[in-house]
Amino acid sequence: MAAFHVYVHLALLCSLAEQRAPRPRDAYGPLDAPSPMTPSRKAFEQARYLGESLRSECWEELGLAGRRMVDWLGAVLDAMDPAPPPAGSFLHLVLDRYLKEARRIRRAPLSDDLAATLAALGRSEAETFRAVLSAVGAGEHPGTSADEPAAAPADDHPAAFTRQRRHIADTLLRLAPNGYRLDSLCRAPGPSADAMVRAMVEASSRELAATSAVAAAGPQTRV
Structure with a gap:
């Protein structure tokens, strides 16, 4: 409230x-x-x-x-606001959170623990991304490559992580017909693409919180 x-x-x-x-x-x-x-x-x-x-x-x-x-x-x-998002939409909100976390990571001190966490999350998020593309039938769509970024220097894990997250978020929002939902593209019967994205973001958030990196970096959104 x-x-x-x-x-x-x-x-x-x-x-x-x-x-x-x-x-x-x-x-x-x-x-x-x-x-x-x-x-x-x-x-x-x-x-x-x-x-x-x-x-x-x-x-x-x-x-x-x-x-x-x-x-x-x-x-x-x-x-x-006479033109609100469709009722029940949340894809745009979880992806906004997804990108805010990436920006905070860029400002966090890089430790061995954080580097290992980012590497593991990069792999799991790329896998989920490929699964979402498959669910919406966009695996071969131009500009939707799920390839991970090229190998970065050892001290550049946050930058590579941010680039991958930006690619994933931009691609998914571009694919969403109204900018708010992917589920209309899913082939039935099949999993909800929107729910898959939310589960990915929430799981990654828990992993990042365990490293204290997001909290240490401070708040991102300001008025």
């Missing part, structure tokens, strides 16, 4: 900042500065997902005031 409340307000703030960018630019810098403002589109998408999750996961645990607050914030979103 706290995160939903924050992201609705963040979406409004960022939308207004984008509309009025010329005026505050001299004081606060351009929108694409090295530490950029969160894009309003991302804030809207996160708010939509959190609102849906409140209704589907813990609606019965909310009191009357809580439900009315969710309804009110949802109405605010409807008024501000």
